[in-house]
Amino acid sequence: MDIPWLKNKSKKQLLGKEFKVDKTGQEPNATKELKRMGTKPKLGYIGLGLMGKPMVQNLLKAGYSVVVHNRSRDVVNSLVKEGAEEAFSPRETAAQVDIVFTNLPDSPDVELVALGKDGILEGVKEGLIYVDHSTIKPSLARKIAQQFETKGAFVLDAPVSGGDIGAQKGTLAIMVGGPEKALEKVRPIFGVVGKSITHVGDAGSGQIAKAANQIMVAAQMVAMGELLILAKKSGADPAKVIQAIQGGAAQCWTLDVKPDRLFSGNRQPGFKAYMQEKDLNIVMDTAREYGAPLPAAGMHTQLYSAMLQMGMRDLDNSAVIGVLENLASTTLLD
Numbered sequence: 001m002d003i004p005w006l007k008n009k010s011k012k013q014l015l016g017k018e019f020k021v022d023k024t025g026q027e028p029n030a031t032k033e034l035k036r037m038g039t040k041p042k043l044g045y046i047g048l049g050l051m052g053k054p055m056v057q058n059l060l061k062a063g064y065s066v067v068v069h070n071r072s073r074d075v076v077n078s079l080v081k082e083g084a085e086e087a088f089s090p091r092e093t094a095a096q097v098d099i100v101f102t103n104l105p106d107s108p109d110v111e112l113v114a115l116g117k118d119g120i121l122e123g124v125k126e127g128l129i130y131v132d133h134s135t136i137k138p139s140l141a142r143k144i145a146q147q148f149e150t151k152g153a154f155v156l157d158a159p160v161s162g163g164d165i166g167a168q169k170g171t172l173a174i175m176v177g178g179p180e181k182a183l184e185k186v187r188p189i190f191g192v193v194g195k196s197i198t199h200v201g202d203a204g205s206g207q208i209a210k211a212a213n214q215i216m217v218a219a220q221m222v223a224m225g226e227l228l229i230l231a232k233k234s235g236a237d238p239a240k241v242i243q244a245i246q247g248g249a250a251q252c253w254t255l256d257v258k259p260d261r262l263f264s265g266n267r268q269p270g271f272k273a274y275m276q277e278k279d280l281n282i283v284m285d286t287a288r289e290y291g292a293p294l295p296a297a298g299m300h301t302q303l304y305s306a307m308l309q310m311g312m313r314d315l316d317n318s319a320v321i322g323v324l325e326n327l328a329s330t331t332l333l334d
Contacts, residue, residue: 154181173198277305
């Protein structure tokens, strides 16, 4: 299966140097489209939340033409003012572009947008590449890839890590599952929004890598909360403890980024607790599906579920320390 929008086209042709006019003196529509495209494909983006909006902004700044769609129209209108084009359904978005991206909250949302009524699949043309940046069940990623393949389209499951700061700075880690030939076409676009791009394997492999990532993220957040509470209860200065261990084997992204926010009383997201809990549920569902025992991840899932029950669903995932504060009858800053 080939990707028609770049197949057998030299750079000179794509830049419009060798095009002929028709009998009316006008360029054929296909010629106009190639000249419009230049060497950059036209992109579609569905899901313009905390991650999606800054990623689109970076793509616009890099000179890409982007068609955007979102349930909330305010963010669409905002991006249109920055140079994006708007669409009113996933189907309409896909029909206009060469590569379409989604960045959505959960598996049911992706399934509806990709496969449902007026979904992306209904707007597919042969050679379209669909990239899903959401975090979803690997089994669903594989199901979507199989259905798109019947229409001659490619699918990359490409979840990201790095949070809203990484999305804003274009420094996300991108974990990719799907055909390598499609990845090579999308790689320059990934280079705009991320700094680490890893092809993990076939369809669903990117989501498996993201599940592994979320196991480690949750473990770090809980461990940080525990060590801070231990320091507090034991009479040591938590900030000094962090400073002491950052230079040793405990050094990690979480200790580099999160403590200063907690010490300043800032528990706003970041990556929201309810999304962390959702991702951990995906981890545990996948573990059950494949028979992988994950006792620590199971405990961490319970702690994040407790966060939601305690009314902290919209706080940062590092705010899991709040559950530990409750258990310890203390607070970090008192």
